[in-house]
Amino acid sequence: MGDALMAAPARPARVAVASVIQETNTFSPRATTLDDFTAQGLWTGAEADRCSRGTNTEIAGALTALAGAGAEPVPLLRAWAMSGGTLTGDAFAVLRGLLVDGLAAARADAALLCLHGALVADGEPAADAALVEAARAVLGPDRPLVVTHDLHANVTARIVAAADAVLGFHTYPHVDQGDTGRRGAALVLRALAGERLGTVLAKRPMLVPAESQAVADPPMRRLRELADAATGGDVLDVSLFPVQPWLDVPELGFAVTVTHHGDPATARITAGEAAERIADAAWAGRSGFAVHPVPVDEAVRRITPAAGAGPLLLVQSADSPTAGATADDATVIGALLHDDRGLRVYATVVDAPAVAASRAAGTGGRVDIEVGATLDDRWSRPVRLAGTVRRTGAGPVLLTGASMTGQPVAIGGWASVDTGRGLVVLVTERPVPTFDPAGYRHAGLDPADADAVLVRSATMYRAGYQGCHRGAVLLDLPGASTPRFDYLRFERAPRPLYPIDEVP
Ligand SMILES: [Zn+2]
Known part of the structure; x- marks a missing residue:
């Protein structure tokens, strides 16, 4: 000095x-x-x-x-x-x-x-x-x-x-x-x-x-x-x-x-x-x-009624916005729509056109739309979502968990779409933070009321949902933030690189 x-x-x-x-x-x-x-x-x-x-x-x-x-x-x-x-x-x-x-x-x-x-x-x-x-x-x-x-x-x-x-x-x-x-x-x-x-x-x-x-x-x-x-x-x-x-x-x-x-x-x-x-x-x-992700259909089968024990977390870390992915992969939503047990599940997807359609329909209005793969179409296909618009909004989420406590996160416009069969989908213009239950609560969806919720987060959710979930299932999916590095192609990183390459 x-x-x-x-x-x-x-x-x-x-x-x-x-x-x-x-x-x-x-x-x-x-x-x-x-x-x-x-x-x-x-x-x-x-x-x-x-x-x-x-x-x-x-x-x-x-x-x-x-x-x-x-x-x-x-x-x-x-x-x-x-x-x-x-x-x-x-x-x-x-x-x-x-x-x-x-x-x-x-x-x-x-x-x-x-x-x-x-x-x-x-x-x-x-x-x-x-x-x-x-x-x-x-x-x-x-x-x-x-x-x-x-x-x-x-x-x-x-x-x-x-x-x-x-x-x-x-x-x-x-x-x-x-x-x-x-x-x-x-x-x-x-x-x-x-x-x-x-x-x-x-x-x-x-x-x-x-x-x-x-x-x-x-x-x-x-x-x-x-x-x-x-x-x-x-x-x-x-x-x-x-x-x-x-x-x-x-x-x-x-x-x-x-x-x-x-x-x-x-x-x-x-x-x-x-x-x-x-x-x-x-x-x-x-x-x-090493991690051991579970196929989506198997994970959906594992959802049972919460009976007051808190939601099962479906961890779609492969499409985590806090890891830089676009959060527009609707694969899990598609699998949930095929489940007919009427279980209460909350999920999110980034989809600006779906937000526009939902806001046009207005609260209580019906939508029959496709959601997903609007930003990154390499890993998934859109799925059809029909339901009633429950709520819409546009304000930022205020984080309430232990991480970045108090920080606002802008998510753009949003709407919650109730399929009437247990599944409610929160569609947003920008990614909503699901590592903190505040992301769902912001839209009037309390994870405590659900049998399962989708979290697009690798590990941060463990702080946000500490003490208020009954388990988590890591999903085996491709995506820009997948835990399966074999789905990705590294071209500039130094090689050999473990675990992509065998390193002596
Ligand atoms: Zn970090």
């Missing part, structure tokens, strides 16, 4: 904070545009603080922690979009411009960037790294720069090189967004106090199904225990990044970061040894991450 700052302690340190978060799924056919960010609120300056305050998000946690520690937080930008396909070059240029211009105007002593870590833009497969490098260019080499990531980040050597420290969520399902922001802020403050920070990165050429990445499950639990055991002394943070697997980019792999302080020469050796040891353990246990 600069000597000038240490010589002028009377002024609180100005710490710029920016959040640019989107998880890119390169297998999604639908490009992410600036509209996907503006629809969710693209907030700059004080607005980024005001609109995030009180939410369980990195930026809110960081801003609160910095102010509480007597620093002067300078909110620059909060850009968040639902996961989706590759970001257009134009949109990336706009976001980078907002970050760089905001940082240049901020006259900051340090900066904290809250990035997902799996952002891919046209022509820039490591877009997060490009943002960090752009921020570093503004700050110069001496002013501290700390980066937080989602656990699903693809951490690159470029990011680690450009930042003083890189750290990530410790939870999956993710419930520590705010805490991660606070931990990032604490590292910034250490650096401003004159400590020398550094992060060491270890990677292994492996992909792990998101369904088996939960930190409560044995493979990740053991790795997290190793990470916690390695933390202390010179080691300030150990983060695990099993990486979201729908990312066909160079340098793809499972990462471990170890952030250290103290004498750079000795601390770096300790940190490097810890990172390699934990990465070795992940590699050695790679076969333990």
